[in-house]
Amino acid sequence: MASESQRAIEAILMVADHPIEAGLLAQVLEVSPSRVEELCAELQASYEAEDRGFSIVRVAGGYRYQSHPDLAPYVERFVLEGQHARLSAAALETLAIVAYKQPISRAQVAAIRGVSADGVLRTLEQRGYIAEVGRDPGPGQAVLYGTTGTLLERLGLDSLAQLPPLGQFVPGPEVVEALELGLRADAAAARPEGRADPAAGGDALSAETLEDSDG
């Protein structure tokens, strides 16, 4: 049976997203760092005895949980099958929201997407496509994200002003269909001037379609 200190270590390491130094754990638990090392070793021994799928390891001067090496084949399948497929669609959506609505907070992205965006934002940040560009002045001082030069390079754009203009309307299903058809048929002809000036907005489609739906 785990002691209070052991349970606290489990809880903290479970929530942490980077290795936590023994000294820091010792401070929070009010025990000595060497005691923390003992406790972690005991926990690890119990996980081994129970044949758990994870372990507590010491990396980069701190402790963290990681998946057991035995189970790498499963984790790899998980990454390839689920994680990635989901990530690319979600990443595209998230990146689009940040690109067009920056600076924007994590919560605002989540509100637009309807689901939490934390993981995707972290991935995009790790890849260098987005970065923290400021803090919200309001209470909570939420981190605000924007896109980076790396992203522009990747998209082959000189500046954000070259992003394709967004329609001023929220398209209904029939408009989206028309939009997709229009893009497939001859995107360039349908938007003779739209590309040049994103600030003009509202002309993402042929004029006829837009007139009906813009409002």
Add this chain to the structure above:
Amino acid sequence: MASESQRAIEAILMVADHPIEAGLLAQVLEVSPSRVEELCAELQASYEAEDRGFSIVRVAGGYRYQSHPDLAPYVERFVLEGQHARLSAAALETLAIVAYKQPISRAQVAAIRGVSADGVLRTLEQRGYIAEVGRDPGPGQAVLYGTTGTLLERLGLDSLAQLPPLGQFVPGPEVVEALELGLRADAAAARPEGRADPAAGGDALSAETLEDSDG
């Protein structure tokens, strides 16, 4: 002793950054989703039996690891952003209205609350708890709001179906009666026979008398 499938679930959830659907775990493990549910329940039971500092829970449609509520005082020293800031009473009331009446427009929320809901809805949207889920088909095409997966995570719920039924909060007969009496213009109707109907009686002259005796 944990089975291979259980170990694989532990390993996968350990590297996940959001709740993982039973369906995806089932796909990776090549078992049925209901088997995944059984395995997760068994794992959770073993953590409880061993008094671990973490648990596997099902929120917003997927499984995830989280710290045990007991250990919040320790964990809170490591959580940087004040993600658990309290919502105002007005925000919570509005959230309740959106949760139970979704999809719902701004004007419908205002009608129930009797005051404009714009500011509060914006706050809830910024936090990612509600989002635009559609447009009213009627004239004006009012934005309709609904709740998000982020809210489910915040409430610790797997799905909206786990919200307590609204009927549970409809005031009991005593409250209805009290409110009804408070608004009663014709006090005579429910009076016991002994008490005179002031409208018919001769003491209707002084407003003071009326207020005192007539309640």
Add this chain to the structure above:
Amino acid sequence: MPYTVSTPVFEGPFDLLLQLITREQVDLWEVSLSAIVDGYVATLESIQASLDLETATEFLLIAAVLLELKTRRLLPGPDDVELDEELALWEERDLLLARLLECKTFKDAAGALTRMMDNAGRSYARTAGLEERFAGLAPDPLLGVTAERLRDALQLTLTPRPGPRVDLDHVAPVRVSVADAVAELAEELPRVGTITFGRLTAALGERLEVIVRFLAVLELCKQGRLEIDQAGNFADLHLRWIGGDGGAGPDVAVEEYAG
């Protein structure tokens, strides 16, 4: 005596009215419409400077209904009031009552949400993500992405989803109409003669149904077809049919109260 509300902790007119009424609830028989109205008007005066036009209108509308109810009580008799006018007033009052009930319902629901959040808030989710050794497995999520695809992704994100994408079983509204309940009672009560409100509603499962019955009883009383008697505070209501053979009676134009 008028209530002085030093700090407006209420959020709107219903909030204020609920507070004033429930404060009076200490003794049901002492509930004073006059005090409630005075308190309401006094509060309205003290906060009017801080109200925007829309909110002020809502406050005033309710104040008007309240004042009319108060006037009505102070008048010597109903003879000098047009029947239509009186019915309209009753309707206003029932509507106000229904809205107060709705407001109270969501207040209590909000309380439940708060407790759930507080409980859930004591656990923190693991969000560590992939270990380095797996990081190389996930290809660049932006492989082959163009600026146009980015734009299209946002357009699609902002496109209204087809209908609510949420499971709404638990919020299936219980629809019961006061008009239906009135018709039902007008059918049943002449046969029974006298009955207590408790027995009348004993078989009902939903609270809302009880409330609707209650409003229907008031409606019948108001039409002069039913007598209500109560022995004392919180005692059961005794109902006695005095409306003849029953049947449809006068047209009942009552609001449907949807929960």
